[in-house]
Amino acid sequence: MDTITWGILSTAKIGVDKVIPAIQQADNCIVKGIASRSKEKAVKTAQKLTIPDAYGSYKKLLADSSVDAIYNPLPNHLHVPKTLEALEAGKHVLCEKPIALNTQEARKLLTKANEYPKLKVMEAFMYRFHPQWKKAKALVTNGTIGTLKTVNSFFSYYNDDPDNIRNKPDIGGGGLMDIGCYCISLSRFLFDEEPTDITGYWKIDPDFYTDYLASGTLRFNSGTATFTCATQTAPHQQVTIVGTDGRIVMEIPFNAPPDQTIRIWLYKNGKKEEITFPPVNQYTLQAKAFSDAVIKDDPVPTPLTNAVNNMTAIDAFRKSAKAISD
Numbered sequence: 001m002d003t004i005t006w007g008i009l010s011t012a013k014i015g016v017d018k019v020i021p022a023i024q025q026a027d028n029c030i031v032k033g034i035a036s037r038s039k040e041k042a043v044k045t046a047q048k049l050t051i052p053d054a055y056g057s058y059k060k061l062l063a064d065s066s067v068d069a070i071y072n073p074l075p076n077h078l079h080v081p082k083t084l085e086a087l088e089a090g091k092h093v094l095c096e097k098p099i100a101l102n103t104q105e106a107r108k109l110l111t112k113a114n115e116y117p118k119l120k121v122m123e124a125f126m127y128r129f130h131p132q133w134k135k136a137k138a139l140v141t142n143g144t145i146g147t148l149k150t151v152n153s154f155f156s157y158y159n160d161d162p163d164n165i166r167n168k169p170d171i172g173g174g175g176l177m178d179i180g181c182y183c184i185s186l187s188r189f190l191f192d193e194e195p196t197d198i199t200g201y202w203k204i205d206p207d208f209y210t211d212y213l214a215s216g217t218l219r220f221n222s223g224t225a226t227f228t229c230a231t232q233t234a235p236h237q238q239v240t241i242v243g244t245d246g247r248i249v250m251e252i253p254f255n256a257p258p259d260q261t262i263r264i265w266l267y268k269n270g271k272k273e274e275i276t277f278p279p280v281n282q283y284t285l286q287a288k289a290f291s292d293a294v295i296k297d298d299p300v301p302t303p304l305t306n307a308v309n310n311m312t313a314i315d316a317f318r319k320s321a322k323a324i325s326d
Helices: 013-025 039-049 058-062 076-088 103-111 131-141 176-189 282-296 304-320
Strands: 006-007 028-035 053-055 069-072 090-094 121-124 148-158 197-204 211-219 224-230 234-241 244-249 262-267 272-278
Touching: 006 013, 006 039, 006 090, 013 039, 028 039, 028 058, 028 272, 039 053, 039 058, 039 176, 039 262, 053 058, 053 262, 058 076, 069 076, 069 282, 076 090, 076 103, 103 304, 121 148, 121 304, 131 176, 131 234, 131 262, 131 272, 148 176, 148 262, 176 211, 176 224, 197 304, 211 304, 224 282, 262 304
Parallel strands: 006 028, 006 069, 028 053, 069 090, 090 121, 148 224
Antiparallel strands: 148 234, 197 211, 211 224, 234 244, 244 262, 262 272
């Protein structure tokens, strides 16, 4: 086997606009089918993206024995239930972040996944596959900026649509779950350890009952990480990584455009070095790496235990968070 046949659960916007076309570009991937609760919507999307098969239910897709792996971009409350169904159907699963609604649910998935040792499950934090992050991680690990002491991240956009799933609390909405999870993930990734303490503040929308501004501090054994995520401010993103001997600034750390040269800057000894990366699609790199793990029966690049730990950190923030009143 040198290619993986994929099925897509739902016609979610992120899948249709970004992930599915990216999977189709990977030389070890074939997207065979897409499912929706509406057969008409599935057919329309399949035609748009040149996908051979369309299914009017998720169960019909999962029952297709020719499908090896599932991409799950459903709303957050369906990440674990549909991933479990996929495992029971004998499918590998690449599931969108965050992996679950809470730590308990994430651990339930991990326990169940361990019953299927031949099946791969991975949380889709695509940013880790971009060369800029591999470089930033290397600069930290090899001591170029000295000992890592602090990381600051910011991620925001503006979305006040009451019908958008990100603004619905009962299905896992809110800025912390949607984009704050990146800030927590990257901090753990760079320090290569779990935080010993997390504290935060947030503002809750009076109509949506979801957080639209959240700021937190993560304490690690050797330093700290601070972050802000927001869903009702001007769009912006940036990450600054500071060590004892230098710092790294990342211009577009999360959703790097696939057709754009990406830049990061290394500041050290009073000098500024610009490091550039040619255009790449980080979603394609993610799909290829996941499929390689399936083909070779190797561990996935980011194990499910990592996803559980990220969910644990998110829960720790929520437990500590103090509400900010207007």
